[in-house]
Amino acid sequence: MNQEDLYWFTFILVMLLGFFTHKLLTRHRSYFRMLRVPFEKPHFLYGNLDDVLSGKLTTMEKIEQYYRKFASHGLFGFFNYMTPALYVRDPALIRQLLQPNMGHFESHGYFLDEQKDRFLGSQLHLAKGAENASKLASFLSPVFRNPKAPGTMDKTTQSCCKALIDFITSRLELELELKAIFLKHTLNIFAGMAFGRELNTFEDDTDRFCAIATGMAYGTNPVQVVKTMAFYLVPGLMRSAGVQFTDRQEIDYLVQQYQQAASAAGGHSMARLLSRANEQQNASHRLGDEQLTAQCATFFTKGFEPTLNLLSFAAYELAQNEDVQRKLYEELSHGGITNNPSPPYDSIRSLPYLEAVVLETLRKWPPHPLLVRECTKPFTIPATENGDRASIPLKAGDKLYVSVWALHRNEDYYPQPERFDPNRFTGKDVPNSDTFIPFGIGRGCLGQEFVKLVVKITLVALVQRFTLKPGERTAEPLKLIESASSLEARDGFWIRLEPRIPQRDGVAGAMGWLDLVRVPPVGPEEQDAIEDRFDVRNTVVASLRKNSITRKR
């Protein structure tokens, strides 16, 4: 080959290499064009994530922009780096796809297989096979959704609230970051509800159970982090090597905890409820102790963080919205709840304004802002009648995404979506179940009754004793930071809690808590009476502080 031939050969080789590399890097770009789904031209490497990578928006906020941009379409395409993601934006289409056709979308898109990872793979939200998921769901649903189940865990939640209140009253002089405090509180409650453990992490968080449970909730264990990466990069290899996510010794420890709770006579834990339900199953369908333990562990892997977030956002909104807090306190006073230091759950469960506060928090700050559904059986999304969109054939493994965040902040359904207004959920025009989906759609969340129990009892315990107020460090408005699956407040949830003033005359009972700060002064006599009561308030605060000093020592 002479020099000129060599030159041409090299030139053609470089051109061909360039051509195929370009094709490889841009082949995803034609994906939505072929489906005739609207999308915005992506950058060839970082897709549609420009504002996210520059730190201007979180992915959730970027998707919300697209929900507005493609307002007249049922679906749109988004490029997550080089991966195309199909978002369903029309509420009616979301319901049509995910409810009657739920059997085609059984999986949440995880890569676990219970044959290879028996512990995590047998948790409902992680179960890969559609058949396993439906079998498990039909065993779990009656236990988790039994309306009486939360009531049996009332006492556990109440005693954890006592520990929370003790902790807060020992720090009244400080502005508090509530998420850090709620983290301990939620851990205490979930340990009790799931495994019957009586933890007080405010006093001691060195128990082995705490480390395992928070590791499960956050996946912070470094070995797990490496395993997760390996599962993403080489899933086939990891599966065929039989690598388990959870450490064997940790599983054995949890199984022991499960067995103790399940056999505790008179115990009120999920372990006990599940073990009883399992005994009533046909022998061939019974689950083993390890599988039952995995269901209790679901409280941590699936419920811990969203519940913690819901509590934190609810407390933040109450502090920011004095009128809402006042109305809630009035509801509690009228129902006689403020007289009882530990009102039973049945007495607060159906309070309409308390319910509305919880629902409005779920709307504005949905703890699960994104739903992911993986197609488990081929399915064709029908074409639009006006021919705008052709039918879209989905094969097993394809995913659909729904932004709960964007739906809940759509002005067409929620005027002034930034406003925290529980009245949206009172009266006749409450949002319909197509546009309000904090707990998902189709089979939906199994833990919603437990979430409401925890959040309602905790909010009542706080509001009946304290006035929640913004402090110097409270962020307004709240800024979020990028997080893989949930909502993270960049500057935390700083709040001041001022004790409400106990009533002296005993009219409202021994435990009457009255917010005297808001009693309007009318005449000199009343003024004297009020000042007198302020003295009482100061005495209470002083005594609480004294206690805190004693406790610190």
Ligand code: HEM
């Ligand atoms: C504020 C707290 C919570 C929120 C907002 C929430 C929300 C959700 C959502 C959106 C889904 C997905 C449903 C779908 O894809 O359609 C889900 C599934 C699930 N949640 Fe929750 N959840 C919460 C707490 C809990 C708790 C405490 C548990 C405890 C048992 C739990 C158990 C589950 C389970 C087992 C699933 C999977 C259901 C299935 O695959 O059929 N969740 N949750």
